[in-house]
Amino acid sequence: MKAVVLDTDDRYRVAELDEPTPGPGQVAIRVAYAGIQWGDTMVRDGHFAVPRPFVPGFEAAGHVVAVGAGVGARRVGTPVTALTASGAYAEVVLAPDPLTFDIGGMPLRTAAGLGWGAPTAYDLINTAARVRPGEHVLIHAAAGSVGTLAAQFARLAGAGRIVGVVGTADRADYAARFGYDRLLLRKEFPANLGDEKPDVVLDPVGGSTRTTGLEQLAPHGRLVAYGNLATYEPVRADTNDLLMHGKSLLTYNSNLLSRTHPERLADSARRALGLVADGKVRMDITAEYALGDLAMAVQHLAEGTTHGKSILRIA
Structure with a gap:
């Protein structure tokens, strides 16, 4: 699969990697769009200590293609948005089942903008x-x-x-x-x-x-x-x-909440998603970038030249 890797020289590169296999309590998502967020600037600039090379990306929207032990097989094929610990800037990402949310008829592009925000x-x-x-x-x-x-x-x-x-x-x-x-x-x-x-x-x-x-x-x-x-x-x-x-x-x-009380975060995410789906809250995506343009996208965010939500097109 194609993925963006943040390498040891602090540069982003598009690479070919093996597709990950979901473990217990996880789902695998074929990603259509991924959200870009402030955490990307923090990882790039070394404020989060993550081993390099590293596949960044913390917000994904797409379809579930496989599930791990303990996750119902009915989730396969479902359109979802998910909060991830890493890896969303790739064609397939793993996400915890409790933080993967069905989106019904919401467009995947819109769902990608929800993310952690x-x-x-x-x-x-x-x-x-x-x-x-x-x-x-x-x-x-x-x-x-x-x-x-x-x-x-x-x-x-x-x-x-x-x-x-x-x-x-x-x-x-x-x-x-x-x-x-x-x-x-x-x-x-x-x-x-x-x-x-x-x-x-x-x-x-x-x-x-x-x-x-x-x-x-x-x-x-x-x-x-x-x-x-x-x-x-x-x-x-x-x-x-x-x-x-x-x-x-x-x-x-x-x-921190995702690790200590994921059920609380999941409840808030579902409530927010519901308000967007009902049209009571508007999600505004103002910039869409291609996979190879992630470095530019993160730099724009760091410089404060963006507004609203930026996303990365994966599919």
């Missing part, structure tokens, strides 16, 4: 921050795949006001399509917030953005940290100060 966005709003009706939500990286989904999930949860923060004016124009009440440029945050005090802040940025977000929270507000786009430097918070103002600093790690 859809359950992450769902959980940020509904299980981590627990947004309540009427609350004010502020979302950083508002034009990204998680941000655009989170804005829609926040509206469904009854948020009264949703503010997004983006890096550029064109990204603000794009994010405006997803139900934000207001968009701020990163250089305008927090000065242009004025007297607004969000009840919830979603922060994948880190560094000074995280510190400022905690300062801006309303009493009893919650900041959910779920990434470090800007810096891996630690952010220190005064727990006594948080206590006095009833503020909370929370974290969300979908990769």
